[in-house]
Ligand SMILES: N[C@@H](CCC(=O)N[C@@H](CSS)C(=O)NCC(=O)O)C(=O)O
């Protein structure tokens with residue numbers, strides 16, 4: 194019998210960040226995606242309760258709105274290695290390139306480079322379960338902003354259309370944040386209903402120019418911390 198993977202979606206309310214745990218039921222090896230410093234103890238306790246050991250701590254990008262807990266989690270799981278894109282320019286134990294596979298027992302994630310929100314953004318795709326972890330490249334019905342950290346509106350449009358919308362329609366997409374209480378979406382839904390990316394590139398560029406969002410409250414502290422502590 195193919196036993197289902199262990200999967201948890203966790204929320205950190207100060208930055209509205211989602212953290213994901215994926216564990217192999219046989220080897221008990223696990224990965225965590227986008228863990229947050231404020232919830233490091235909660236996450237490590239849950240991982241231990243599930244009988245799992247962390248192999249990798251993945252960041253989808255260098256976050257601007259919160260500090261990552263990949264450094265902190267190494268205190269609980271000394272063999273854990275942090276992972277970031279080779280394009281991020283930040284410190285990490287291991288760098289991933291486009292197309293590279295990350296394995297922990299029967300968990301396998303394909304790293305797809307999805308730059309545009311930052312130049313080091315990665316979407317991690319679990320083909321066996323039909324799931325993708327998009328970080329801030331794609332949020333439910335919207336997307337990450339492109340007005341700091343080497344943001345590039347044209348590149349984001351290309352990344353999402355070529356690397357995320359090209360996945361099978363029924364793949365479930367798990368975002369880096371949600372500010373409206375939603376948890377996940379699907380490729381089919383976002384191709385049809387995304388308020389920014391379902392539009393033409395020209396319309397998308399205009400929309401993104403006029404977002405007028407205030408900078409994240411923690412940006413001054415979070416970016417330098419995440420550059421050296423992944
Ligand atoms: N108010 C929040 C920050 C909100 C924000 O800017 N979110 C980012 C993702 S975190 S880098 C974003 O890209 N948002 C796009 C959007 O349309 O909401 C805070 O102060 O932390």
Ligand SMILES: [Fe+2]
Nearest residue numbers: 256257329337
């Ligand atoms: Fe971000």
